[in-house]
Amino acid sequence: MKFLDLSKVYIRSGGGGSGCVSFRREKFIEFGGPDGGDGGNGGSVWAEAVDGLNTLIDFRYQQHFFAKSGQGGMGSQRTGRTGEDITLKVPVGTEILDEDEETIIADLTRVGQRVLLAKGGNGGWGNLAFKSSTNRAPSKANPGQEGIERTIWLRLKLIADAGLVGLPNAGKSTFLAAVSNARPKIADYPFTTLVPNLGVVGVDGAEFVMADIPGLIEGASEGRGLGMQFLAHVERNKVLLHLVDGTSETITKDYRTIVTELEAYAEELGNKPRIVALTKCDALDAKTISNRKRSLEKAHGGPIFVISGVAGMGLQDVLRALYKQIQGEAPVEEGKPWQP
CATH class of the missing domain: 2.70.210.12 (GTP1/OBG domain)
Known part of the structure; x- marks a missing residue:
């Protein structure tokens, strides 16, 4: 369909x-x-x-x-x-x-x-x-x-509790496929996601709905790319999960590009609670992960989750943080024990 x-x-x-x-x-x-x-x-x-x-x-x-x-x-x-x-x-x-x-x-x-x-x-x-x-x-x-x-x-405007945002090929579809039964198209080239996808995510016996939209690019607020026309589908979300490609050499710029486009689309969307995660970390060594995580923390001003959709690294911690935000609580920081 x-x-x-x-x-x-x-x-x-x-x-x-x-x-x-x-x-x-x-x-x-x-x-x-x-x-x-x-x-x-x-x-x-x-x-x-x-x-x-x-x-x-x-x-x-x-x-x-x-x-x-x-x-x-x-x-x-x-x-x-x-x-x-x-x-x-x-x-x-x-x-x-x-x-x-x-x-x-x-x-x-x-x-x-x-x-x-x-x-x-x-x-x-x-x-x-x-x-x-x-x-x-x-x-x-x-x-x-x-x-x-x-x-x-x-x-x-699709109704979902959490939304995935990020540059094309940042690992959004891979993340959704790893944490739900959704089967979005996954490939190693940009704009493999052409339409929004929904998945039901389970964590610690609870469930919530997550939406994956096409990737945003610089200038999307001016009509470039595909993602801007689908941003309406994350307007209803209680929290956004911002995925940043850990293998990129310009992770700080990548992060700021998405934030700029969200704010340009709507002030409400720019102010929406946001959790940031560094993806594809199974392809990086510990030193590189530490350096890039530190740079991203400085740009974001908050904790950064280190994850990998392919290897299943850190997924449960991110899902728990999302669920706590959906329930109206502050997200936990990575590495701290989660309490139900």
């Missing part, structure tokens, strides 16, 4: 049915009086968050959703049938935006959450509704209200 996280949709609610002008005519009944029924209400357009979806690909092939109009009223005081509603089933985490792509109409973050996007028009009154003591035989009826037509955008 292809991944799609932004789609333009055209919706229209149903118009109300017209009221009926009718008079009761039966044999031996001289003054039957008005008996025109009201028109039925038009169908409404709803959006509902459902379980089991993680992409908006269905809305690539169908962009128009029109609810049914109400049926017109009939004689013998019969009300017209109400038009059927239409429900757009979207993944949990979908934002619904107005046509300007800025105004948020709704943010569906829970399974079963519903929002009314376009209300159906009311049915018109039949001439029976206009009967009064001074107007015993009204001959007018109301037309039904027209439906609402609008254009909306659906924008998906």
Whole structure:
């Protein structure tokens, strides 16, 4: 299944049915009086968050959703049938935006959450509704209200507890594959990850969801590379895991590049709690690891975890630190015993 996280949709609610002008005519009944029924209400357009979806690909092939109009009223005081509603089933985490792509109409973050996007028009009154003591035989009826037509955008932001960020080929997909059952594409060239991946991570009997997005590069905030368009998927994360390639000769620059791009994307994302880890350390000797860890600690201003997704080095310590941050606690420093 292809991944799609932004789609333009055209919706229209149903118009109300017209009221009926009718008079009761039966044999031996001289003054039957008005008996025109009201028109039925038009169908409404709803959006509902459902379980089991993680992409908006269905809305690539169908962009128009029109609810049914109400049926017109009939004689013998019969009300017209109400038009059927239409429900757009979207993944949990979908934002619904107005046509300007800025105004948020709704943010569906829970399974079963519903929002009314376009209300159906009311049915018109039949001439029976206009009967009064001074107007015993009204001959007018109301037309039904027209439906609402609008254009909306659906924008998906995957819901995960923790997010992976870093330069291309920093070991993000390898880390996710090592700590979860997710199987993202892994290769020795940049931009092997083209779409976000989710994995359920377990640590000490607890579980949380982790998101891996395509790598960021310098200038991503200006449209370069792939990662910037997917940064929305880590906006909801409680903590970010920043992976820095330990085999790089410019680890301090690499670290600052990512921090700069996160801050350029959104101030909120730049201020989000962040845990930093030096990856691919199975390919380095102890002296090199110590020197590069010290340089990264100076740039980050906090503890650095030394890990390797291939060798399984230091993974549990990082996961415990992430889980403690997700629970609202300060992360532990590497090397200190973890207490449940």
